[in-house]
Amino acid sequence: MLATKTKARARPRKPKPRQPKPGKPKPRQPKPRQPKPRQPKVWKLRLYVAGQTPKSIRAFSNLKVLCEEHLKGRYQIEVIDLLEHPHMARGDQIVALPTLVIKLPQPVRQIIGDLSNTDRVLVGLALQPVG
16 A cells, blocks of 8 residues: 655635724725615506595595695506406405505505595605604
């Protein structure tokens, strides 16, 4: 049998961090950028109602006023009457009426009621910060 000698390999050295010379200012680190909240081009809103009830009519008119004030032509409202199309409630998991479903921008959100609480609706549409 032949015996072979193996040499132990030396570990590679880790480079030492550079120390700034005395009297020289440290290089500036770039500040991390805060992503700007992007406003989508189009807001896709779906309002589920049950016929022409006073609450449904009030929800639609409140939504229309809010959209005209804050979105100015950058929105699409689709009104779905569940008395005519009951199968549509399953897709968006509608449990109460009237319900506004915000499809775009993501994530999908729901607001239940006649949309008379303006602050709550604006927070749901992500047009106003929470608080």
